Amino acid sequence: MSEIISAFETLNSVNVSDKTEKKNGLTYLSWAWAWGEVKKYYPEANFTIYERNTEYGPVNYVTDGKTCWVKTGLTIHGLEHIEEL
Numbered sequence: 001m002s003e004i005i006s007a008f009e010t011l012n013s014v015n016v017s018d019k020t021e022k023k024n025g026l027t028y029l030s031w032a033w034a035w036g037e038v039k040k041y042y043p044e045a046n047f048t049i050y051e052r053n054t055e056y057g058p059v060n061y062v063t064d065g066k067t068c069w070v071k072t073g074l075t076i077h078g079l080e081h082i083e084e085l
Contacts, residue, residue: 007076010041038076048073048080 019033038045050071051058061068062084073082 007042011038038074042076045074045076047075 014037016029016033016037020027020029022028035047049060050073051060052062061070063069069084071082071084073080075081
């Protein structure tokens with residue numbers, strides 16, 4: 001577990017203030033830049049975008065008819081954290 005805490009502490013300490021963008025009053029960090037930093041520190045890291053089967057074939061999103069979201073996972077040191085975005 002100490003490797004995971006170390007990974008969080010390492011990534012949390014990266015200064016991203018000069019890489020953020022503003023849009024609709026919110027501050028964003030692009031996935032491409034963030035992923036580049038993760039791979040710089042943890043080249044073995046990987047991510048998964050989960051798919052589900054439908055009558056039309058596999059899709060990478062879920063919907064309730066009103067909104068959509070994706071299920072993603074990020075793995076560092078063999079521990080996966082899953083988010084639905």
